[in-house]
Amino acid sequence: MSVLVVGSVGIDDVKTAEESHKDLLGGSASYAAVAASFFSPVNLVGVVGSDFPDQYRKLYQAKGIDITGLEIAEGLTFRWSGEYEVDMNNRNTVSIALNVFEKFEPKVPESYRKSEIVLLANIAPALQSMVLDQMDKPRFVIADTMDLWINIAKPDLLKLIKRVDMLILNDSEAKLLTGVTNTVVAGHEIQKMGPRYVAIKKGEHGCLLFGPDQLFAIPAFPLTRVPDPTGAGDCFAGGLAGYCAQQKTIDFQVLKEAVLRGTIVASYNVEAFSLKRLESLTLVEIHSRHEQYKSLTTI
């Protein structure tokens, strides 16, 4: 089975207290698609401008990602520039230029329409819905979102999440969406809004997975160096979706395994800027960290 990933594709400038890098491959779909590619075939839907570097197109292809659905529009690629504080949990957006993204209307190529797993990576919920409209009965739909859409497009988001099997968001976003301060209660409230499954990401503190009357809590993989946390959440979603695509049935047990794969891939991603670490990452390394994770978290 394959995963369809739709989301943003962009060029990022990222500054941390220690380093500064320009013209990096970024965007939720880039991270999610590459993360998913370790586990299953990936079909990418997104938009770039005519300036999109060929090396980044080649990076997708090296990971076996189908980019038939990566539209090349006239104009410049979406750009984002961000700066992390010394406490990397705090990030400030320095600038955003939507560019070709402003008029983007995702088109799902005919060859993608039977993708059984759909990952609606973080973009405007109206665009996420447009993709769903074009799909041919996907088996499992996952949507990621962020505070921006809760603040400016809540009605669209509420419409969307009625149509998805799983919503992924972080703990502060879960509280923002529900108006509830307890994370566990927030997860249950979101389930009432539609999705049977909810994953609440807590960054360095791991995640909570909610199923029908089920709950699963895991820590993150403990890291001593996090040069660039950008894209960790997208990789979590991508690894999770890619793992699901390998499975015959998708139930709570499979999703527990899936969030663990997402956690492992995300932990590698933050070890270097942009997608540099995932470029060289191997399945052997994923398995090795998976084993290490088990010994770090099991009595």
Add this chain to the structure above:
Amino acid sequence: MSVLVVGSVGIDDVKTAEESHKDLLGGSASYAAVAASFFSPVNLVGVVGSDFPDQYRKLYQAKGIDITGLEIAEGLTFRWSGEYEVDMNNRNTVSIALNVFEKFEPKVPESYRKSEIVLLANIAPALQSMVLDQMDKPRFVIADTMDLWINIAKPDLLKLIKRVDMLILNDSEAKLLTGVTNTVVAGHEIQKMGPRYVAIKKGEHGCLLFGPDQLFAIPAFPLTRVPDPTGAGDCFAGGLAGYCAQQKTIDFQVLKEAVLRGTIVASYNVEAFSLKRLESLTLVEIHSRHEQYKSLTTI
């Protein structure tokens, strides 16, 4: 084996967004001693004033806690008044009256001196050291601390932690003590300051346990209601210490089990104000939540 617990004993007024309670039993030693009592005999060292309610003395005794070392000094018992914001991670101290605590010099009764496990619950590090001076070669010494002592008594604290086997503190305190922003690195840095083992508490996000070249990460027990988080950290330390006292040897494996017991007892404690939940808590309930915890955190 028994645990000696020294720390503060106080009367608390606690206000949350939903409830307000006055004249509650509080103090680090109260929470830690009661939590430890589920697993082993406990010897308490502390000070109260002549106003200390008899019902609280009886509460200790009902838990089998030896209060020979609970000094009754002339004057009033230590009082603390605190208020939680809607986000319970934020707590403000409304008032503190040290009262008899101001001149407290802990005296370890002769009958306590051979206690094999010593838990120096949160009080000034100079007082914690005084207790150690009076002990007869304890097998395992655990110290808990807080930001206040890092800020106003760092030299005393650094002297103390060279003498302990394990230091317990929360993640922001670990960063404050070491000046390091990564929690895992902070744990390693603290180990270099003396203690072979370090437990970093992360509240609702669980904890990290550091041993010699070893690391263990666990989530907290997910709760939907936390009426009063006061004393959770003290109960974690107490449960951990009490469990250790049951064991023949204390190594990383035993400490992994111990932090789990601390986590479970702490999760019960926050279900009601003061020690009200632990008053009625049974070992059967602890075992039952332990099983539930395993299924919530294991694939």
